[in-house]
Amino acid sequence: MNILEVHHLHKAYENHIALQDVSLSIPKGSIFGLLGPNGAGKTTLIRIINQIIDRDSGEIFFNNEKLQSKHIPFIGYLPEERGLYKKMQVWDQLIYFARLKGMPLQEAKTKVNYWLDKLEIQSWREKKIEDLSKGMAQKIQFIATVIHEPELLILDEPFSGFDPVNAELIKNEILELRKKGITIVLSTHRMESIELLCDHIAMIHQSKLILSGGLLEVKRKFRKKIYKVILEPYGDLEVPKEWKSITADNQMIFEVPLQEKSPNVLLNEMIAIGEVQGFSEIIPTMEEIFIQQIKSHSYE
Template identity: 80%
Template sequence: MNILEINRLNKTYENHTALQGIDLNIPKGSIFGLLGPNGAGKTTLIRIINQIIDGDEGEILFKNEVLQPKHIPFIGYLPEERGLYKKMQVWDQLIYFARLKGMPRLEAKEKVNYWLDKMEISTWKEKKIEDLSKGMAQKIQFIATVIHEPELLILDEPFSGFDPVNAELIKNEILELNKKGITIVLSTHRMESVELLCNHIAMIHQSKLVLRGSLKEVKKQYRNKVYKVILEPNDPAGLPAEWVVASVDGQYTLEIPLESKKPNQLLNEMIALGEVHGFSEIIPTMEEIFIQQIKSN
């Protein structure tokens, strides 16, 4: 089942086409990576989903219903440009946002206390936002976004401004929210985050959808059937020079195209040449696929 279905979506600003013919399904319960370079159209798409702006043509379905204002409470949005009231105290800020999401006051207080404890920032509750560091304010923004546990959570560059320790904390919170059944759309330039978190992805470039599918399917699509072999050869001089990537202490790292062979055939050939210490297919990273898509479109 898809929590969100986008059909033939178009959006134009004066003479600039922001989105062109976008067809996209976001599976319920997935962590969905929305990728693309700056200016590709990602933010426009996110704003349309959040009903901040309207598309010109096309249709968006939320749980098989045409997207409409009644669905807003079921969607959480963490924008890349954060928006907190700098003069408000942390406690008041979070209670305010929880109440905006429709939470009763008592439940809002319980949830705010829960999240402040969970993020180990209870001692900040009386501090004003303007007195917080950027990373501390980011934590408050994250709590304000997830406090009502929406069915669909859209995070735009959620790791921006965090040091590695707090980035790991936010990553773990994202995974925990997903385990509760929350669908997460992750818009980011950090391809290592996509590799770690996402099970489905889509990429927008120059207003068009250029890539989509499960992470496994996409990486399989871009594999070039080259194998990495770590070999201690009987006769190093007999190795074709084009295979050799590096050699250290008698061990050679080779990159060999599979061509028409089966993996086991190649492995048997390598065993015949010496002692095999490693044998694996070279799978392209999401960063490599991302760069390849940008250059080819």
């Protein structure tokens, strides 16, 4: 079942087309990667889903209902441009945001305490936002976004400003939220985060959807059927020109095209010429796919 469906969405600003006939589906309980270069239309799509701006045409369905203002409490949004009140203390800030989400006061206090304990930041509760580092403020913004545990959580560059330790902490919190059944849309330029976290992806470029599907399905679609072989040859070996090869100590490392063979046939051929230490298909990374797709779909 899909928590969100976007059908033929179109949005233009004066002479600029921001979204052009964009359709996509976000499965319930998934982590969905929304990819694209700056200016592609991702932020416009996110703002329309959050009902910050209106579409020109097209339809959006939330849990099989046309998206309406009543759905706003069920959607959490962490914008790339963070929005905290610099003069407010951490505790007051988080209580304020929890109450805005419709939480009763006592529940808000319980939830704020839970998150301050969970992220080990109780000592910050009386600090003003302006006295926090960028990374510390990011944690407070993250808590403010997830505190009401919305059904759909949209995170725009959630790792921005974090050092590797805190980025790992936030990554683990995202996975925990998914375990609770929360659907997460992750908009980021960090392709390693997409590889680690996402089940499904969609790529927007120059206002159009150019790629979508399950992460593994997309990666398999762009594989070139080339295998990496690590081999200790039995004797002198003449390497075909089409094999990319590296020699290190007694080992040779090849990139061998599968051509019309099956992987088993290729493996048997390798076994015949040496001791096979490694044999694996080279699957393109999301970064490689991203760059290739953006280049191939860019206007002349």
